[in-house]
Amino acid sequence: MSMIICFALLSIWPTAHAAAPTDRLAPASVEQFAQLQVNALGISNPDWLAAKLEYYPLGPGSHGWFVHAGIQDKPVGYMIISINPQGQLLLSEYGQGEHSLYNNELLGQALERQDLDMKILQTAGDKITRRYAAPLLAYWKVERVNHPALYIDASNGDLLPVDQLERIETGSGTKSFGLKELQQQIAIPDTTRFHTSPVILQPAFDPSSQLTWLTSEPLQPSQVKQQLQQNHREALVFSAEEWNLFYGGPLPVSGHQIWSVAGSMSDLYVGLGGLNSTQRFISLNKLLNDGHFYKINP
Template sequence: MKIRYRTKRTSTRHHIYILLLLMIGFAHLSFWPTAQVAASTSRMAPMAVEQFAQQQVNALGASNPDWVAAKLEYFPLGPGTHSWLVHANIQDKRIGYLIISINAQGEFLLSEYGLGDHVLYSNDTLGQALERQNLNIDSLKAVGGKLSLQYAAPLLAYWKVEDANHSALYIDASNGDLLPSGILERLETNSGKQKLGFTEQNKLQEPQFKSSGKAPITSPVHLRPAFDPSLQLNWLTSEPLQPNQVEQEIQHSPASALVFSAGEHNLFYGGPLPVSGYQLWHTEKTSKDHTDPINKPGSGLDSDSVLYVGLGGLNSTQRFVPLNKLMYDGEFYLSRP
């Protein structure tokens, strides 16, 4: 009898143990999809990057409410650039993008942004570029190929397409043009960046809007007609504008035709490019601060303001980039009709 009692008791414990395992298993399955979805939305960028991106989106939403309503997608740029591409979407429509970087001091920077559905790193642009090379994503995957998004300040955004059987391809992410592989290979090394004259992020003189304790505010976007600099070539024989002239022309001469040129590096910037607008960013003022320079005409920028210049937009993506960042690597010219 004792043996039967022990056997019965052991069997009961065994059944209870199995029941507990099943309960725990069902509980785990009920939470797993939620945890999986949460991970998929944030694993591409740290929480601090997402918070900074949301702060910039809120500022842009002051003049375009679509930004606030948009869902953000994050894609790391690299390797080694410490940057992220952020696509802003409303349902299946893209309304713009951001590129967020980190400087040598660990501060977040808004390196550039764009408005509208013609954005950097478009899948359509990539597909068309690969088709011209008799390639497609499926064939690349089949041979163990690799595709990475790359970025170099101030305007070089590109895909690197690697195939074990061929040399790497470099494709401009703004227009799909094929870039010279030899120069890009040198660019990927520190010595190459210095020799080519491309701006290194740790050498930039605070040109971008940085992370701070105060929320940024923006002026409305001021647009001007885009044009094709290749059809108005008189700028080639003119002298480049001085820095103080550039700011004045952009903000207070909306009828003037301005061209940004990076000289021998135009191939990598999709240039020369027309100036097609601007927007001022500024740290939010407290009651003790001065008058907001965004609304103070003719006074120039104070130390907390950043002038983002819109480039392109006629035959290419319109990209808003800090003025100081552009002047580090290129010059502005006045095109006269």
């Protein structure tokens, strides 16, 4: 079961989506939820406990927040906090270390490849906003006056196909929940204390340069857990098949971390990417629902 903790949204839902961080655009319940995740992550990495959290709403109607954790100018990690149709907050993904989603340097490089300058865009009145689309597509939307919008993958800086992103934004079927609807779906908060194990890392690689996995059968869920926990030195690839656009994949498995309560595993988060993209830790249950894992050497 994916680690989900439920909160009632007790303050007015934010509608602004400014690029600058602010604590005021996140409801108190989101901040409480974020702090619970920080407490858990801080057990294995004390830097989380000393970090300051900054909240960035992820576009209008997405009901998600990018939470940046840092100590002064040193990034500690990030979290994506989302809400499901039942009004439950969940940790969609997180990352640790200085490489984060929505990195301004990566954005600047992506814009330069399009012969654009970020400072000029901002002074010209153009908009650059963080966006997030289910299941796990993190991207920048660049809206220019009298020009088509640009969509840039926030994990690797790649330009995303305009037609598909426009369909996602206008017809994805993402339901918008108002405060009244959410209040009718209040669940009692789960205050159980979670623990995290140290992160187990393994070298990232480029799946496109080692194509033997394409000829192998996908691993069964029980095999994936066994590979991660017992044979973590063996290279694995995650492919979300038709959802690969949303993951920036196929991606190498580059680590994992166990979340537990009372000594028993509650969830396992898998690290994806890290070579040509940001390493992102995502719930194994979510990954198994969206795609398959393959061995490099079947």
